[in-house]
Amino acid sequence: MEGKDTDQIPLLIPYKLGQIRLSHRIVLAPLTRFRSYNSIPQSHAILYYSQRTTKGGFLIAEAACISRAAQGFKNTPGIWSKEHIDAWKPIVDAVHAKGGIFFCQLWHPGRVSDQSFEPNVGQAPVSSSDKQCSPLVDGGVEFKFLTPRKLNSDEIRPIVDDYRMAARNAIEAGFDGVEIHGAHGYLIDQFLKDQVNDRTDDYGGSLENRCRFALEVVETIANEIGPDKVGIRLSPFSNYMDAGDSNPEALGIYLAKSLNKYGILYCHVVEPRMEVMEERTECVVSLGPMRRAFNGTFIAAGGYEREDGNNAITEGRADLVAYGRLFLANPDLPRRFELDAELNKHNRDTFYSPDPVVGYTDYPFLETII
Structure with missing residues (x-):
């Protein structure tokens, strides 16, 4: 970066992410924008992501659905078909052209499936249990969720394989790696959290059992594309989407330690204080124990500003x-x-409006203001 000496600005100190050299430590978090019409990433995303790319900067794409059955919301992108691969390629190319590093976040929302958008008419969304998620109002949009169907144990492995194929597709599209979405009350989190998971089989009850699905996904993807191309996002302290846990500290530490077995690139964790609908929720616990337990790169998120990021x-x-x-x-x-x-x-x-410009690519750059 040009300008004043950045040595005294911790966020701007270069960092080596595995074998990837980053020019700074500011990461674009994955942000759902609802502008991928009919699940296909659009050309306006080329500008959106390239605007936020710096040479050596790290970007994580908005959550991409791993299968047709995993599309719980209208106009969220997919990564399950050749059409998706082809649509993502020019977006990835634009980020690479500016020297950026780009990961694709892999997503299955599980029971958090918008009632107004039913991709599989007549079929309930799947989850770890049959507990329904409460409605949510966000960005001026109300989401109501369907009552889910509890997955049978023999249905879980095929979903793990959907994650594997999605990871392979992401690499084919040109992404540098993938981030597994294991946070915010979506399918993986629905298995992790005991507020949702009431199973009595090998995927429920103990910490080991509740984490089994997540770790099977991690292992399968790491074997498919290499652990150096894999990260995971977790939110053990979050109650978002009615997905809380009775002992989030223990859950977070267990996951962090367990992930070391697979040698993945990074663990991306949301702070206990995460902000929802402009309100920050404070918590006396910290991510410190998870950070110390995990051997790879540790990414923190959740309401950070410049000073506390530094x-x-x-x-x-x-x-x-x-x-x-x-x-x-x-x-x-x-x-x-x-x-x-x-x-x-x-x-x-404008977070979730379908407009390809307003609230999307029209935020001004500094040089247009000063």
Whole structure:
């Protein structure tokens, strides 16, 4: 980056992510935008992601559904077919053309399937249990969720294989790796959390059993594309989508230690204080024990701003920090952090609108303001 000396700005100190050399430690968090019409990534995403790309910057794409049955929301992207692979390629190419590193987040929402959008008419979404998720209002949009069907144990392995194929497709599309979405109350989290998971078979009850599905997905994908191309996102402390746990500290530490067996590239964890609908929820616990338990790169996310992001790096609480809303509204966020410049304010009402420009690619860059 050009400009003043960045040695004193921890977020701008280069970092080696496995064999990948990053020029700074500011990560674009995966952000669902609902602008992939009929599950196909669109050309306007080329501009959106390239706007947020710097040479040596790390971006994680919005969650991509691993199968047709896993598409719980309208206009979220897929990664299960050749059509998806072909649609993602020019987007990935645009990020690479600017020197960015790009991972695809793999997603199965499970029971969090929007009632107004039924991709499989007459079929209930699947989950670890038959417990229904409460309605949610976000970005001016109300989501109501269907009552799920509890997966039979013999149905789980085929879903693991869907993750494997999605990972292979992502690499074919040109992505540098994949992030497994194991957070925020979606399918993997529905197995991890005892508020949702009431199973009595090998996938329920004990910590080991509740984590089995997640770890099977990790192992299968690592074997398919290589562990150096695999990360996972977790939110053990979150109650989002009615997915809480009675002992999140134990869950987080168990997962962090268990992941070491597979040698994956990174673990991306949402802070206990994550912000939902502009309100920060504070928690006395920290990610410290998980960070110390995991051997690879540790990415922290959840309501970070410039100062506390710098502190997290300085104090060794994270190697990288992921930014969502700030990066959404400030495509040149690393530059603004470098200059400690004023930030654009995000407009939550446009988070999930289908408009290909407004609230998507029209946030101003710093040079257009000063």
